[in-house]
Structures are given as C-alpha cells and as structure tokens.
Amino acid sequence: MDANKLLSPWTRGPFQFKNRVFMAPMTRSRAPEHIPTELMATYYSQRASAGLIFTEGSQVSDQGVGYVFTPGIHNEKQIAGWRRVTDSVHAHGGLIFCQLWHVGRVSHPDFHAGQTPVAPSAIGFKGQAFTLQGLKDTVTPRAMTLAEIQSTVNDFKLAAEAAKKAGFDGVEIHGANGYLPAQFLEDGSNQRQDQYGGSLPNRARFLLEITDAAISVWGPERVSVRLSPRNPFGGMSDSHPKETYLYVVEQLSARKLGILHLMESAQLPAGVEPLLPYVRALFSGLLLVNAGYNKGSAEAVLNAGQADAVSFATHFIGNPDLPERFAKNAPLTEPDRSTYYGGEAKGYSDYPALSNAVKSSPKGYWLVQATISDPVKFAKYTGVAGPIIASYGGRVLARGDVAEVVEGSVPRRPYFVEFPSYDVARSCFRSAGYQEAIGLRAGAATFDIVIVEGM
Ligand SMILES: Cc1cc2nc3c(=O)[nH]c(=O)nc-3n(C[C@H](O)[C@H](O)[C@H](O)COP(=O)(O)O)c2cc1C
Numbered sequence: 001m002d003a004n005k006l007l008s009p010w011t012r013g014p015f016q017f018k019n020r021v022f023m024a025p026m027t028r029s030r031a032p033e034h035i036p037t038e039l040m041a042t043y044y045s046q047r048a049s050a051g052l053i054f055t056e057g058s059q060v061s062d063q064g065v066g067y068v069f070t071p072g073i074h075n076e077k078q079i080a081g082w083r084r085v086t087d088s089v090h091a092h093g094g095l096i097f098c099q100l101w102h103v104g105r106v107s108h109p110d111f112h113a114g115q116t117p118v119a120p121s122a123i124g125f126k127g128q129a130f131t132l133q134g135l136k137d138t139v140t141p142r143a144m145t146l147a148e149i150q151s152t153v154n155d156f157k158l159a160a161e162a163a164k165k166a167g168f169d170g171v172e173i174h175g176a177n178g179y180l181p182a183q184f185l186e187d188g189s190n191q192r193q194d195q196y197g198g199s200l201p202n203r204a205r206f207l208l209e210i211t212d213a214a215i216s217v218w219g220p221e222r223v224s225v226r227l228s229p230r231n232p233f234g235g236m237s238d239s240h241p242k243e244t245y246l247y248v249v250e251q252l253s254a255r256k257l258g259i260l261h262l263m264e265s266a267q268l269p270a271g272v273e274p275l276l277p278y279v280r281a282l283f284s285g286l287l288l289v290n291a292g293y294n295k296g297s298a299e300a301v302l303n304a305g306q307a308d309a310v311s312f313a314t315h316f317i318g319n320p321d322l323p324e325r326f327a328k329n330a331p332l333t334e335p336d337r338s339t340y341y342g343g344e345a346k347g348y349s350d351y352p353a354l355s356n357a358v359k360s361s362p363k364g365y366w367l368v369q370a371t372i373s374d375p376v377k378f379a380k381y382t383g384v385a386g387p388i389i390a391s392y393g394g395r396v397l398a399r400g401d402v403a404e405v406v407e408g409s410v411p412r413r414p415y416f417v418e419f420p421s422y423d424v425a426r427s428c429f430r431s432a433g434y435q436e437a438i439g440l441r442a443g444a445a446t447f448d449i450v451i452v453e454g455m
Contacts, residue, residue, distance in 0.1 A: 005302045006295070007327050012286050012308070013221040013258060015052070015095060015169070020302060021323045023050035024290050024313035025099040025172065025226070027057055028348060029130075029341040031071035034059070036081030040071070041088040043349045046320040048094025051309060054224070054261075055085075057101030057174050060159035061152070063118065064180070065111050066103030067130045069342060073098055073159045079166045086167035097170040097224060098163040100156055100214070104180030105141035105189070106234050116142040119183050120190040120197060120206070125235025130341070149196060149206065152180075157213035170222030171214050173207070175248075176263055178234025181207040182227075185244060188237030204248050208255075215255060224259035224288070225252055229275055231263065242275060249282045259286045261311065266292040266301070280306055295326045321353040330354055 007019045031037060047053060058073040059065045065072070072078045082098065089096045107117035108129035119141035128135040144152070156173070163171045175181040183189040184206040190197050196205050207225075214223045229245040230238075238244050252260060260283050264276055280287055289307040298310040312322060317340070318333035319325050325332060339347020 006299050006310070007323060017051040017095070017309070018049065018093070019051045019323045020309040021051055021298070021326060022288060022309050022311040023047050023053040023316045023322075024311035025054040025056055025174070026313050026317070027067060027070055027341065029067060029069040030343070030348060031069050031081075033077075034065070034070065034072045035077045036071045036085050038084065039345060039349060040081075041085045042345075044085050044096065045088040045092045045094070046349060046353070047316055047322075048089050048092035049321055049323050050094065050316065051323075052169075053089060053094055053096040054172050054226075054311070055082075055096065055098050057099050057103075057179075058082075058159075059101050059103070061102065061155040063112065063152075064102035064155070066107035066117070066179075067341075068132055070101075073100065073162045073166065074155065075162075079162050082163070082166035082168070086169075090167070095169045097172050097222075098159075098166070098168045099172045099174050099226070100159050100163070100210075101174045102152065102155070102180040104183045105138065106179060107138075107141075108136055109139060110136065116140075118142055118144045118148065119180070120144060120192055123189050123191065125178075125189075127235060143192070146194060146196075153206070153209045153213055156210040157217060160214040160217040164217060170218055170224065170258065172224035172226055172259070172261060173211055173214060174226055175207050176226040176228035176261075177231060178236040181210060182234075182236060185248065186236050186238035186241075187244075188239075189235070200244060200247050203244070204251060207248065208251055211252065211255065211257070215257075220256040220285075221258040223257055224261050225257060226261040226263065228263035230272075242273075242278070245275060246278055246282060249279050253283045253285065257283075257285050259288055261288045261290065262307075263291045264289065266294075266297045276301075276306055295329075317347075318351050320351055324354055328354070 006021060009019065010017050028040075028043070030039060030043075044053060044055070056070065058071050058078075060072075061074050062072070071081065073082065086096055103117075105117055105119035105124065106127070106129065108131050109116060110129075110131040110133065111117075116139060120143065122140055122143045124138060124140035127138045129138050160171050173181065175185070178189075184196060185203050187203065190203050192198065192202075195202055197203060211223065211225055227245060227248065230241045249260065260279070262276065262279055264274060266289075268274055276289065286308045287306075288309045288311055289301060290311040290313070293301070293310050293312060294315075298312075301307045301310060314335055315332060316322050317335035322332075324330070333351055335351075336347045
C-alpha cells in the first residue's frame with residue numbers, strides 16, 4: 001500500500017503530473033457568446049493544482065452545440081479566449097486538455113436556426129434541451145449523410161488544431177454520456193446500413209476516425225478518449241455493452257492512445273459486473289477512472305493497481321484546491337447545485353481555497369496572495385491605475401510575471417504587472433506603507449499585501 005500515491009508527483013510520457021487527482025470535464029455554461037471569458041480563466045487557474053484539468057465540453061462546430069453558453073473551439077475568437085485560459089493555467093503550474101464535443105441528437109432546432117439536429121440515424125429520445133427559452137423537448141434528429149460524417153470528422157481535426165493554437169497540452173474526445181460518438185457506437189441509436197452502422201467495427205468507426213484525426217494533430221500520447229459504458233443518459237442503450245466497449249478499448253490501445261478516461265461508478269449496484277478490470281487488462285496507456293470517487297476510494301483503486309489516476313468533477317466545484325484538501329484531510333465544501341450552469345462568479349470562481357496565505361510555487365518562489373482593500377489608494381501610491389494590481393512573490397514584480405488580485409474574497413484572474421525592476425516596485429510598495437515579510441501577511445491597516453523575495 002502506498003498512501004501517498006494519490007498525491008505524489010509522477011511522470012508518464014511527456015507529462016510530469018503533480019498528483020493523480022485530475023479534474024473531470026464540467027460544462028458550466030458561462031461563455032455567453034460561445035467564447036471563453038476571463039472569468040473562465042480565473043476559474044480554471046484556481047484549479048491548476050489538479051494533476052491535469054479537462055475543460056468542459058467544447059463544441060467542434062456550430063452544428064455540435066446543444067446547450068446555452070457553452071464554449072466552442074472552432075473559430076479565432078474562441079482560440080483567443082482559450083489562449084487566456086491556458087496561459088493562466090500554465091502560469092499557475094497546471095496542465096490542461098480541451099474536451100472536444102459534438103452533441104448530435106442532444107440538441108434542439110433553436111440552436112440551428114430551426115434546422116433539425118443530426119445523428120447517425122433518425123432516432124430520437126425522450127429528453128429536454130437547455131435552450132435560451134428554457135427547457136424544450138428534444139426532436140427526432142435527421143440521419144447524417146456520408147458526406148456530413150466525413151466533414152464532421154474533419155471538424156474534429158480542425159478543432160484539435162485549434163486547441164493546439166490555443167495552447168492546450170492535449171485534447172480529449174468526448175465519447176461518453178450519449179453524445180454523437182456514443183450515438184454512433186451504441187446500437188440503440190444507430191441503425192445505419194452503410195460502413196458507419198451495423199457491425200461493431202462499423203459502429204465504432206466514427207469514434208475511431210475522430211480519435212485518429214486528433215492523433216494526427218497531437219500524436220497519441222496527448223490524446224484522451226472518454227467513454228461511459230452502460231450509461232443510459234440521453235436515452236442510450238446497447239445490446240452488448242461489454243463487447244462493444246471492450247472492442248473500442250482494444251482499438252484505442254492498438255493506437256497507443258495516451259489516456260483512456262473511463263466513467264464507471266465507484267459504487268456499482270449489486271449484481272453489475274465492473275468493466276474496469278477488463279479495461280485495465282486491455283489498455284496499455286494511462287487509465288483514468290471517474291464517477292463517484294472520494295479520497296478513500298481513489299486511494300483504493302490506485303493501490304489495487306486498477307487505475308493510474310482518478311478524476312473528480314463535483315468535488316472540484318466547491319474545492320478549487322482539492323489536492324491540498326485531500327493532503328490535509330480537510331473538510332470538503334459542498335457545491336451549490338443551483339449555480340452549476342450559467343451565471344457569473346457566484347458558485348463558480350468564488351469558492352475560496354483552504355488557505356489564501358502562502359503557497360509554494362512550482363517555480364520555487366513563495367507565492368503570497370494579496371488583498372487590496374482600497375484599490376484607489378493603491379493606484380495612487382503605485383501609479384498603476386485601476387483595481388487590478390497586486391502581486392504575489394518577489395518575482396511578480398518583474399515585467400511579465402504573474403500577479404493575482406483578490407478583491408474582498410473574490411479572486412480575479414491573474415494580471416500582468418509591469419514594473420521596471422523589483423527594487424522600483426519594492427520602494428513603491430514601501431512608500432505606500434506596505435510591510436515586507438516572508439510567509440506572513442502584512443497587517444497594514446489599509447492594504448493587506450506582502451512582498452516576498454524569490455527563494
Ligand atoms: C455540472 C456538471 C457538468 C458536467 N459536464 C460534463 C462535460 O462537459 N463533459 C463530460 O464529459 N462530463 C461532464 N460531466 C460529468 C462529470 O465529468 C463526471 O463524470 C460526473 O460528475 C461524475 O464525477 P464526480 O462523481 O466526481 O462528480 C458534468 C458533471 C457536472 C456535475
């Protein structure tokens with residue numbers, strides 16, 4: 001038994017992971033124009049202590065959208081928006097993959113100027129779509145033509161390229177939860193008669209083609225595929241799920257895929273045979289498991305050699321510093337479900353970290369979070385306008401280094417502060433009455449800020 005496996009750094013392929021606590025993809029619907037925002041950069045960088053972050057599903061095309069305010073990864077504005085996110089996560093020492101998404105039939109004509117959503121076959125399901133006008137019943141989709149399938153495969157390739165331009169560390173194909181790739185794979189939603197339907201290899205073809213498209217851009221090690229066998233979400237069903245999914249796992253392993261992200265509940269109902277041991281035996285890459293894990297069950301699955309890492313979704317909503325909380329056996333904050341989707345910072349980027357004092361940075365400096373209680377006065381003393389300035393760490397004070405602002409208890413995204421030198425900045429802060437300290441917050445009455453030498 002290795003009690004520290006969950007939280008110890010480790011290396012796999014091109015990646016040096018800080019731990020095995022990965023952040024699972026979560027749609028949070030905070031991209032009003034389908035373009036990633038600054039708020040998203042704040043949210044993701046707050047969670048940069050995860051071993052690896054998977055973004056929320058990001059549609060590969062306008063046709064792939066099925067929910068309000070979800071980000072895309074197929075045009076220049078979206079690439080620029082995601083670039084801010086990846087820069088910020090990297091500045092905080094994190095790694096981040098973009099999840100590539102096409103919802104297929106889990107959409108609504110409202111998203112497509114009245115046109116019918118597409119799917120492998122014209123088979124609908126009883127469900128509802130989140131539209132701008134609220135929940136609406138889903139409709140029977142239209143079966144894709146062969147040409148449309150080919151162009152959708154190409155959309156995944158273009159999105160993989162866009163993710164590279166946006167500075168991601170890799171991509172994940174969203175093959176789970178009843179969206180388009182799963183609709184092709186499972187026979188309950190695919191009754192095609194051509195090379196994309198019928199036999200198991202035919203039904204798996206679309207998923208494998210989009211995986212190959214991503215691999216052609218990134219190489220196999222930087223591609224993840226997410227699968228959710230036996231998940232009825234979105235009206236899904238398959239007559240032989242074990243055979244279906246193990247065939248796919250075998251095919252992915254043959255491609256030397258980097259990460260297989262398997263959703264299988266940590267607490268399967270009695271009588272349901274776990275597929276994890278079969279998947280483990282077949283897959284040679286990094287096996288990541290998800291759904292319903294806590295610290296104890298994550299340690300158990302790792303120590304049993306059944307998985308290489310565990311991803312957490314809901315725990316990361318209320319606990320941006322989840323690995324630290326696990327390390328300290330600290331209590332976990334319950335997330336507020338009413339703010340899962342849509343809205344602004346509330347219930348998104350305002351969950352505080354356990355400690356907002358001193359953290360050790362991956363660069364080897366002490367990082368100190370600073371609170372500005374009077375931005376106007378601060379601007380007057382420092383000559384830097386606006387409520388956007390603060391710093392942590394002596395290095396912050398050099399041009400281009402990262403600073404983080406906390407106004408009240410609301411952290412904002414890091415800003416870049418330009419001072420000509422550390423000395424200039426220090427004298428600036430001193431004249432404003434700041435104390436200098438290592439590892440302590442200065443108790444200045446008006447400003448609560450600390451400047452610390454790099455160590
Ligand atoms: C708010 C919310 C949004 C989610 N969005 C996605 C998504 O975009 N892509 C995806 O693959 N899974 C999504 N999921 C599923 C989670 O990644 C995860 O599989 C699920 O929550 C179970 O993990 P947990 O028990 O650690 O929360 C979402 C879950 C939640 C709660």
